[in-house]
Amino acid sequence: MAEPTVDLALDARTILGESPVWDDRIGRLYFVDINERRLHAWEPQSGERISIEAPEQVGCVALTNDTGKVLLGLHRRVVVVDVASRALCASLATTPDSHGIDDMRFNDGKGAPDGALIIGRMHSKWREGKPGRLYRLAPPGELQEVLEGTPIGLPNGMAWDMERREMYFVDSKAQTITAFATDEGGVPLEGAAGRLVATVPSEEGVPDGMTIDRTGNLWVALGEAGAVTCFDAQSGAQLHRVALPVGRPTACTFGGADLAVLYVTTREEKGPSAAEHWGGVFAVRVPGVAGRAGGFPVRLPA
Known part of the structure; x- marks a missing residue:
């Protein structure tokens, strides 16, 4: 079998690049x-940035049903951005x-199969054990906490299985990938116990952003380890580990022609x-x- 290839796609020079979609x-x-408080958009075909x-x-950042608009999770607000005009045009929720206000901010988030947004919120002192939270936002509704009562350290990568019966979720503090049973819309069921998929030993890196391939395997960026790793979503077995020419990958998503390129921030x-x-x-x-798509488009209010 041919070996994986790794190329520099864009010399973005981000201080803390994250959330590729x-x-x-x-x-x-x-x-x-x-950290630089910026949204980046790049079209490989034309080179436009x-x-x-x-x-x-x-x-x-999350996609919406309007290709000209995206959602951003800021400090404590979720806002709509018109990409062409570069304007923040609406605040959907606070x-x-x-x-928590000062010590917490939104972190990773993705559109769910039902058109809502699932988004995590992290504490600045997560390393000291301060917990995070996970929310669902169905515009124009209010934020609703999900997995309430489930211990969450640092909420990160998310993905949904092919049948949309489970949501895979990375807790970077716990070093785990867990599968939670969902309703038909992909929203985690309250009170349902998670199924542990894999635990990443600390010496192998910190699991961060995550995406899913067409066979249902999970691809995870391993922070501080200079690699992306593929896990079998059922057994937790490591199927691939691809070394990168950098030490601090953060997240990944499939893109390009036929979604055959794994882009890594x-x-x-x-x-x-x-x-x-x-x-x-x-x-x-x-x-x-x-x-597969890294996230489903979020339905904006008419």
Whole structure:
């Protein structure tokens, strides 16, 4: 079998690149730079690149049913952005004051099969055990907490199985990938016990952003380990591990022609051992592997 290939797709130089999502309808890759407060849009075919400044740290970007608009998860708001005009045109929801303001911000999030947004919120002191939260937003409704009562450390990558009966979820603090039973819309059922898919030993990296391929296997960026790894979603067995020329990958999504390219975002590295192209977006091609959409479009209110 031919070996995987890894190429620098875009020398983005992000400080904390995250949340890549491919819009197959228009051939565009979106990703964010959390610390630089920017949304990036890039079209590999034409080379066009757009950079939009956000008013706050931006944890994630999600597609909508309007190809000209995306959602951003900011500090405590979810907002609509018109990409062409580069304008924030609506705020859909704000987290309650009782759920923390200064010490928490939105992190990873994706559109669910039912057209809602599933989005996590992390605490700045997650390493000290401060918990995170997970929400569902069905525009124009309010944020509803999901998996309430389930311990959540640092909410990160999400993906849905082919039958939309389970949502896979990364908790970077616990170093785990867990499958939660869902309703027909892909929303985790309250009170349902999660099925542990895999635990990543700390010496092998920190599981971060995640996506799913067409055979139902999970691809996870391993922070601080310089690799992306593929897990069997049922057995948890490691099927592939692809080394990258950088040390700090953050998240991944399938895109490109036939969704055969795994785009990987990365973050800043410092010191004499820093990789030449830290902060870049890399294109990983694994022979015989193609993906599914990294997230479903969120339905905006009419």
